[in-house]
Amino acid sequence: MDSGEHVRKEENDGHVHFKAEDVSTHESEIVVVPVKEGVLEVHLGFLKIHHIYSITFPLTHTLGTNVTFDPLDSLRVKVKETKQIENGNKMVVEFHAHKEKLMKEKITLRSATTDEVVFLIFHARVLGKHKGTPSLRNGIHCVRIEPDEEDESDWQGF
DSSP: OOTTTTEEEEEETEEEEEHHHHHSSSBBBBBEEEEEEEETEEEEEEEETTTEEEEEEEEEOOOOEEEEEESOOOOOOOEEEEEETTTTTEEEEEEEESSSSEEEEEEEEEESSSSOOEEEEEEEEHHHHHHHOOOOOOOOEEEEEEEOOHHHHHOOOO
């Protein structure tokens, strides 16, 4: 890599460091993208494995004031709160980053008064253990870190 342009690599620590101006221009907001009628993708950016996050974001939809959801829809994404705002809801979900690399989780929101349904598809890139610390987007907060099962085992393996 060219040490003068965007990134420099420290000789001894093996970590990549970005220039301050590159970090400040990093996408800092949760991005909600309509894919087709009734389907929205929620792009969360980078997260860390075995971390549980509280994610708050506005969601524009036409489901009305009463939004329902199935709490068993996803094991990794749980809707914690929905608050009515202009043109939609403020959503608060809990997201469990349980596997490394790309994660894609889907939940379904339903109108309590009509037949309308909105599917939310959450996308995240999950960094593994010892792979760095992600810069979290606005509205994303780590609420808990789960212990790594591999660290707790007495079994030495083969």
